[in-house]
Amino acid sequence: MASPLSGLLRAIKQRSSANFHLGLCLLGLLSSAMWTIYAGTERNLYLGIPNFLGALLSCASLLVFFVFPRSAPQAPLQQDQARARTAAAAVELGGGQTAAQ
Template sequence: MISTDSIRTVVGIIGNVISLGLFLSPLPTFITIVKKRAVEQFSPIPYLATLLNCMMWIVYGLPIVHPNSVLVLTINGVGFFIEALYLAIFFTFAPRPLRLKIVGILAGELVFVGAVLGGVLGGAHTHDKRTEIVGILCVIFGTAMYASPLSVMRMVIQTKSVKYMPFYLSLVSFLNGVCWTAYSLLRFDLYILIPNGLGALLSAAQLILYCIYYRTTPKDEPKQNLELPQIVPANDPDSLRSMKMEK
């Protein structure tokens, strides 16, 4: 009989693959930016937000905060590298005022993450307490990012057009939320459940809106690339241990 830990490990691996897909979803946007050598109307905010999210989950997965969380560090480390590359491209082709804005926000994020890490290490002396503090912050940021499509959903309803809501991004976000919600329920983890459960619900709502308003979208209006912040949930260290046991 297959154990719960084995099932959870498989779900976690699938979740990592889907999360990587979410990280790579803005790639067409940046290919366009490089070809045109201009950022046009694209905003750097989603990528700055995702970078901050990755940094917070990296802090969560550090051995001094949440031991034996190698999968947390790997997937979010990859996400950090990808988002940093996106921002480097954005910075290269952005006008000077936007460059200064990127530098200012990025500096603020680094100071914030450093302050969180320093405060947790200095003020919390057990792994459980450190996990709780950083986990709560990750839930807050993750929930905020999953709620970011609300404005786009409102626009869809008002215009009766899905021009600004890409179907595949909504679909992958839904699969990601469902996968990590299942992962958190197999061995209850509130820090993973809250943002991903909410993300699954909001992504499902986007897919429903897409089905409703797809036919009313003018065919001569090509859908725009809209890249929304992504969340990559932290993996439970038990999944890693179960993988080692299977080997």
């Protein structure tokens, strides 16, 4: 249930939930809630506690999904383009030095 939260920090920094899948978050919440209810009826803490935590994590991922819109972040793309230009310039400089030797 914590798999959608692996990109939580990145989603908060970019203010975009583009990496979250609504279906996965909803079904994770549904599954965890059902297992938690079952564990409550059976009075089984070993089954109830992990599934209750999974339901909380699914709620957190849904909160991030609805708080931040699904938009493509602009700043990281520009950073990647700048890195690509820097890498291309380094390759050109490196290639020129080896040809001279």
